[in-house]
Amino acid sequence: MPQKSLTIEAINERLKAAKIGVRVYARGARQEKLSLRAVLPPKPGSKRQKPYQQYLSLDVYANPTGLKFAESEAKRIGGLLDQKRFEWDVVAQEVDRSKETCGYWIEKFRQDWLKSQTGDKDAIALSWKEQFWYPAFKWLTPERKLTADLLEQTTLRWKPNSRSLQIGCQKLQRLADFAGIGCNLRSKQGNYSLNKVVRNIPPDDQIIAAIDNINNRGWQWIAGTMATYGLRDHEAFLCEIVYKEYEGESWPIALVPDATKTGNREVFPLPLSWVKRWDLMNIEKPEITARLNKDYGDRTSTQFGRYKIPFRPYDLRHAWNIRAALDLGLPTAVAAQMAGHSATLNLGTYQKHISKVRAAQAYFEALKNNNSGE
Structure with a gap:
């Protein structure tokens, strides 16, 4: 019909x-x-x-x-x-x-939120869906009366102490405050923290072996770009890689557009040799249908599982940040700017996953370079 x-x-x-x-x-x-x-x-x-x-x-x-x-x-x-x-x-x-319904208050909230938004209408609509609708509001039946009990019941759909629960409680609390409904949903969001997440970041030889074994050119290009430039999955799909002149030389730079999580920026390859290894200047992306940045992430995670890659897509971003700190000695502020996050986040979230072996290697390399190991 x-x-x-x-x-x-x-x-x-x-x-x-x-x-x-x-x-x-x-x-x-x-x-x-x-x-x-x-x-x-x-x-x-x-x-x-x-x-x-x-x-x-x-x-x-x-x-x-x-x-x-x-x-x-x-x-x-x-x-x-x-x-x-x-x-x-x-x-x-x-x-x-x-x-008094959920649909009524969600729409009133949206209209109020729109007053503070500027720029492209499509980008604003996408931001609404990613910030509020998909993380929380879509689970509220529009015709039902918005009550404290309903909001508290909705929080039960997420896993305890998960990032999803934390975000969901925060968004639903904002709606409750806006509608004048007395409840304390933040007390139900658990104790999730990025600092408690344990990651085993793959070494470069494991990254190379995994990406070399991807037999689909488009997905190899996505994985190679994420690894070489430390990009988020949706950024790899939306970026361009072009040569730009710096210090009299041409460098293959990843240009990340405005439509991404943290806006436009330029990122340098690390290491440079991976650009040639996976022919990243020859852009060839998979043809997928995606309405939201989250969709790119879901498709990428599925493909990593299909190719039996022994680490998660986001681990490539962590590996790039560690590489920038240990192999290149790039100042944290500069690495954070290229990665599209704050220096505090770079230290607290990415560099904290430096393994003892990598830390020792960096120490002995620094001694050798400074001739201070005698």
């Missing part, structure tokens, strides 16, 4: 074809709020004696969610009018009750 067109014009055509005497209108200064218009009985206290054309405000926005609600309300009001059961007091109470 084809999906219904969600425009005011299409909705009104359907109402007309169904012989329902109610129409949907966009009103307000910017025509952003929806109302119904129909021949309705006089309101209580009115001097009018006979029904006449009136508006019934729905207090919902002219977006897909609001338009669906408006069409369903138009059918319901039309049915009440046909049965001569329309009563202003009853309808007003029912509309007021719709303002």
